[in-house]
Amino acid sequence: MNNPDADTYETARAALREKYLSREPRDSVSTAGVDHLALICSDIERTIRFYTEVVNMHLVKVVTNRDDPTSTHIFLDMGGGNQLAFFDFPEHGAAPVVRGVGAMHHVALKADPEQYRSIIHALQQRNLPHSIHGSEQSGSVYFRDPDNILLEVKTSS
Numbered sequence: 001m002n003n004p005d006a007d008t009y010e011t012a013r014a015a016l017r018e019k020y021l022s023r024e025p026r027d028s029v030s031t032a033g034v035d036h037l038a039l040i041c042s043d044i045e046r047t048i049r050f051y052t053e054v055v056n057m058h059l060v061k062v063v064t065n066r067d068d069p070t071s072t073h074i075f076l077d078m079g080g081g082n083q084l085a086f087f088d089f090p091e092h093g094a095a096p097v098v099r100g101v102g103a104m105h106h107v108a109l110k111a112d113p114e115q116y117r118s119i120i121h122a123l124q125q126r127n128l129p130h131s132i133h134g135s136e137q138s139g140s141v142y143f144r145d146p147d148n149i150l151l152e153v154k155t156s157s
Helices: 004-020 044-053 113-125
Strands: 036-041 058-065 068-077 083-088 107-110 130-134 139-144 150-155
Touching: 036 044, 044 058, 044 068, 044 083, 113 130, 113 139, 113 150
Parallel strands: 036 083, 107 150
Antiparallel strands: 058 068, 068 083, 130 139, 139 150
16 A cells, blocks of 8 residues: 555554454344335336346335325335335436435345356346456346446355
């Protein structure tokens, strides 16, 4: 690290590790995990097609958004007892989010080796841009959904 700023950031990271990383196993945490992540999309049907055809999730619920009757709220089974949800807001336009504090960076999904290879194959068949970190057998593949949401699918085997 020849960059003095990099040294400063690494010193700050080391202080965080020292102060907050638990050295002892914890008995429990205050939640039971993720029920669902709720994101916003510009086209609900296009989103359903992408997540069911490319990522092989299953649509499990379509309801009215209780806060906006013009908005549809969908739920996709993403495995592990977790769901990925989307809202559309057709009356509010499709202005994209600006990256910044409070914005989500990416969604990282776990996959077994067969699922991982299947998603890479689906991306390749559709000529969708993606980046593999590791190999086509194990590692992570990064790609974007139709609304530019960054997804990572990773496997360790």
